[in-house]
Amino acid sequence: xxxxxxxxxxxxxxxxxxxxxxxxxxxxxxxxxxxxxxxxxxxxxxxxxxxxxxxxxxxxxxxxxxxxxxxxxxxxxxxxxxxxxxxxxxxxxxxxxxxxxxxxxxxxxxxxxxxxxxxxxxxxxxxxxxxxxxxxxxxxxxxxxxxxxxxxxxxxxxxxxxxxxxxxxxxxxxxxxxxxxxxxxxxxxxxxxxxxxxxxxxxxxxxxxxxxxxxxxxxxxxxxxxxxxxxxxxxxxxxxxxxxxxxxxxxxx
Amino acid sequence: xxxxxxxxxxxxxxxxxxxxxxxxxxxxxxxxxxxxxxxxxxxxxxxxxxxxxxxxxxxxxxxxxxxxxxxxxxxxxxxxxxxxxxxxxxxxxxxxxxxxxxxxxxxxxxxxxxxxxxxxxxxxxxxxxxxxxxxxxxxxxxxxxxxxxxxxxxxxxxxxxxxxxxxxxxxxxxxxxxxxxxxxxxxxxxxxxxxxxxxxxxxxxxxxxxxxxxxxxxxxxxxxxxxxxxxxxxxxxxxxxxxxxxxxxxxxxxxxxxxxxxxxxxxxxxxxxxxxxxxxxxxxxxxxxxxxxxxxx
Ligand SMILES: Nc1ncnc2c1ncn2[C@@H]1O[C@H](COP(=O)(O)OP(=O)(O)O)[C@@H](O)[C@H]1O
Ligand SMILES: [Mg+2]
Numbered sequence: 001x002x003x004x005x006x007x008x009x010x011x012x013x014x015x016x017x018x019x020x021x022x023x024x025x026x027x028x029x030x031x032x033x034x035x036x037x038x039x040x041x042x043x044x045x046x047x048x049x050x051x052x053x054x055x056x057x058x059x060x061x062x063x064x065x066x067x068x069x070x071x072x073x074x075x076x077x078x079x080x081x082x083x084x085x086x087x088x089x090x091x092x093x094x095x096x097x098x099x100x101x102x103x104x105x106x107x108x109x110x111x112x113x114x115x116x117x118x119x120x121x122x123x124x125x126x127x128x129x130x131x132x133x134x135x136x137x138x139x140x141x142x143x144x145x146x147x148x149x150x151x152x153x154x155x156x157x158x159x160x161x162x163x164x165x166x167x168x169x170x171x172x173x174x175x176x177x178x179x180x181x182x183x184x185x186x187x188x189x190x191x192x193x194x195x196x197x198x199x200x201x202x203x204x205x206x207x208x209x210x211x212x213x214x215x216x217x218x219x220x221x222x223x224x225x226x227x228x229x230x231x232x233x234x235x236x237x238x239x240x241x242x243x244x245x246x247x248x249x250x251x252x253x
Numbered sequence: 254x255x256x257x258x259x260x261x262x263x264x265x266x267x268x269x270x271x272x273x274x275x276x277x278x279x280x281x282x283x284x285x286x287x288x289x290x291x292x293x294x295x296x297x298x299x300x301x302x303x304x305x306x307x308x309x310x311x312x313x314x315x316x317x318x319x320x321x322x323x324x325x326x327x328x329x330x331x332x333x334x335x336x337x338x339x340x341x342x343x344x345x346x347x348x349x350x351x352x353x354x355x356x357x358x359x360x361x362x363x364x365x366x367x368x369x370x371x372x373x374x375x376x377x378x379x380x381x382x383x384x385x386x387x388x389x390x391x392x393x394x395x396x397x398x399x400x401x402x403x404x405x406x407x408x409x410x411x412x413x414x415x416x417x418x419x420x421x422x423x424x425x426x427x428x429x430x431x432x433x434x435x436x437x438x439x440x441x442x443x444x445x446x447x448x449x450x451x452x453x454x455x456x457x458x459x460x461x462x463x464x465x466x467x468x469x470x471x472x473x474x475x476x477x478x479x480x481x482x483x484x485x486x487x488x489x490x491x492x493x494x495x496x497x498x499x500x501x502x503x504x505x506x507x508x509x510x511x512x513x514x515x516x517x518x519x520x521x522x523x524x525x526x527x528x529x530x531x532x533x534x535x536x537x538x539x540x541x542x543x544x545x546x547x548x549x550x
Contacts, residue, residue, distance in 0.1 A: 055439060087441040097432035100455050110440040113450065159436070166440060 004072055006031040006200040007052060007089070007170055012066035014047055014224075016059070021047045023224045025066070029170075029217070034192060034201040036215035036232065038208055040247070044224040045204040046094075049172050052202065053089040054082055070170070087114070090168035094175045096155035098147035098162075103139055106147050106158055110166040125165055133161035134191055153184020160191065171195065173203040177210065189214050208248055212236050220244045286528070293525040296321075296518035305522065309488040311502070313516040321519050323526065325488040329403070329496035330527075332489055333478055334471040336407025337414055341471075342464055344411070345418030346453075349460075352419070353426040354448050365423060372416035380480030383409045388481070395493055401483035403492045409477045414467030421466065425459020426452055458542050465538035469531055475500035499527045 005028035014022035022044050029035040037045045050056045051068060054075065067074045075085050087110075098106050107126045116122055126143075130136040135157040139150070147158055156176060163171055173192065177185040192214050195201055205211050211218050212232060219229040220243075228235060228244045239245045297305070300321045308322025348368070352361045383405050391400030429452045437447040453460070475498075483495025484505065497505075503520050510517045 053439060055435070058438070083441040083443055085441075086439055091439040093432065093435065093439075095432065097430075097436045099433060099436065099451055109437070109450065110442075113437075113440065113442045113446045162436075162440065 005029055005069075006071065007202075008069045009048070009051070010067045010069065012048075012051065012064065012068060014044075014051060014056070014065075015063040017061045021224050022051070025226055027219055027226060027229055029200060029202055031200050032196050032198075033216040034196050034203060034214055035217045035219065036211035037202065037204045037219050037221060038206065038211050038247075039221035039227075041206060043221045045221055046174050047224075048221070049091075049174050049202060049204050052170070052172055053086050053091050055086075055091065057082065087166050088168055089170045089172065090163035090166065091172045091174070092156070092159050092163055092176050095179045096152055096159050098150075098155050098158050101147060102144050103147050103150070103158065104143040107162050107165050110162060114166065129161040129165040130158075132164050132195075133157045134187065134194075135161055151184070152180040153187060156180055156184070156188060157191065160188075164195075168199065170200045170202065173201070175204050175206060178206070185210075208236075220247060222247075289521060289525045289528060292518060293522040294518075296515060296522045299515045300519060300522075305519075311486050313506070313510075313519060319515075321515075323499070323523055325486060326497055326499045326502050326523070327526070328489055329482070330472060330498040330500070330530075332403050332492065332496060333406040333410055333482060333498060334468060336403060336492060337410035337471045338464070338468055340407060340411035341414045341418055341467060345415050345463070345467070346422055346460060348415075348419045349422035349426055350448055350453070352423045354444065354452070361423075365420065368416050368419050370416075371412075372420075374413075376413065376474060376476040377480070379409050379413055380477040382412075383477065383481030397493060399483070401481060401495055403482060403489060403494065403496045406478045406482040406496070406498075407492070409481050410471040410474055413474065413477065414471050417470065418463045418467045421463035422456070422460045425456035425463070428459070429455045461538060461541055465534065469534060472531055472534070473500065473527070475504050479504055499523050503527075 008028040009025045012022055012025040013020065014025075025048060027035075037049065039045055047056065051064060052075075056062050056064070064076065068076060070085070070088065074080075075089075099109060101109070104126055107129055108122050111122050111125060127136065127140075130139070135154060138154065139145075142149070147155060150158060156179075160171075160176075176192075177188055180188070189210060192201055192203060196216075203211070203215065215232045217229065218232045218235040220227045220235065220239075220241075222243060228239060228241045230240075235244060236248060239248065305321055305323060307324060308320060309324040309328075310320035310322045311325060312320040352365060356364070384401070387405050387408055388400030391402065391405055392398065393400075433451050433455055434447050437451045438444075442450070478498045479501040482497065482501070484497040484501055485495035486497050486502070487494075489496040503523055506516070507520050510520065
């Protein structure tokens with residue numbers, strides 16, 4: 001084990017107004033591993049994952065305490081450029097959310113806002129990202145079609161390709177399969193499994209089998225706290241906390 | 254049993270009422286168009302069609318030779334409208350963007366209704382502003398003898414078109430799903446990039462509709478331009494020259510013209526041309542909208 005985690009939360013508390021949503025969160029996610037967050041609905045999984053790329057910042061009245069370290073540097077330091085942070089920490093959302101633009105332009109978007117003008121280079125990266133997201137073969141002749149003409153699962157892989165195009169280091173997935181069918185889900189699980197070779201992946205899921213299949217580490221959350229965080233094998237075969245055991249055996253949640 | 258019959262009767266009465274209303278509206282519209290058409294046609298017994306559309310001389314009361322060319326006033330109408338759009342589109346879209354994206358929601362709740370109330374200011378009041386306020390200012394700035402010219406008209410029409418443009422553009426910007434801006438922000442775009450590259454294109458159909466409505470109002474507006482543009486019937490030499498629009502010509506002359514004279518019919522012909530222009534504009538905006546929406550979905 002390396003002595004520094006890729007991304008790490010230390011004593012994080014999070015408030016929506018006066019209501020506390022995260023309590024003393026401590027978690028260190030390792031590089032080139034998949035970390036899964038599981039827990040009952042409303043326990044703060046989305047809230048936590050959105051603190052990692054500061055997507056909560058746009059919500060009025062929020063407050064965060066503690067540190068979130070990306071390669072040892074606090075991302076909430078006032079000098080941090082949020083745009084740069086979000087390029088390093090990409091995000092895929094629960095519902096596929098392509099832009100109402102062509103397939104090509106959906107992926108080129110992130111490159112263009114970063115000032116890339118070279119058409120050939122953009123085309124190259126678009127192709128590479130789509131291949132990486134295992135979507136290229138299905139849509140290579142349809143690059144000018146509107147992204148909404150794709151199926152739900154394809155749209156979600158397009159959104160993954162869109163994140164990959166700007167070369168993030170960490171990719172956050174917030175229940176990426178909850179809005180798509182089982183076959184498409186299998187493809188995305190397979191894809192996430194491949195992605196960890198080059199990226200650090202954090203996945204929120206309410207599906208425990210999914211967590212067991214794709215992750216190396218699993219954190220079980222409840223009521224804004226991390227109850228248990230360990231190797232996925234351990235969590236699913238021999239959890240140390242009875243709450244965890246109750247949850248994964250389906251006694252509640 | 255009796256009750257049922259009564260409700261059936263009620264239903265058919267209500268149906269008939271709405272049906273009549275619908276038919277009536279359509280009939281009135283067709284009636285107006287037919288009246289316009291049939292009153293315009295006799296004009297061309299005496300006026301050469303080519304002269305009508307290509308001559309810039311409009312002088313129906315000349316004792317020597319009457320001229321019926323509408324080019325000058327068509328140019329005048331387009332100049333004030335175009336000028337108004339050049340002023341109103343950027344300001345309108347800018348204000349809408351500010352209200353939907355930047356302003357605190359409390360500011361939006363207060364400012365938007367106020368902007369919408371502005372749409373209700375009578376055009377004669379706006380024209381008054383043009384004479385006593387903008388006129389002297391423009392005269393001073395450009396060193397002309399008076400400020401009653403195309404720019405003045407454009408400024409006033411812009412003020413009149415702005416509430417529509419702001420209000421409808423803001424509605425369509427606010428209707429852009431939050432998931433789009435989330436996606437953009439998560440890719441490291443800032444708020445400005447998100448606005449310009451995602452939200453504005455996604456709400457383009459609404460914005461085009463807003464601009465077209467504003468433009469329609471500008472082209473058809475009479476009282477304001479009548480008061481503010483000086484009404485010189487010559488071909489406009491620029492934005493500082495006094496111009497006369499099609500609407501102003503009709504309003505000025507129709508009251509004094511002998512009924513069923515060529516001049517009388519010619520004014521209806523001008524009205525018909527105006528009607529066709531606004532009709533084509535509306536049609537065009539519809540086509541653009543449909544095309545865009547097809548592409549979007
Ligand atoms: N924008 C918000 N404003 C106020 N409270 C919120 C907001 N988003 C989430 N919450 C609350 O925070 C808690 C955690 O929500 P969330 O992180 O979405 O849970 P999960 O993703 O695990 O279902 C819930 O009680 C939820 O009601
Ligand atoms: Mg959630």
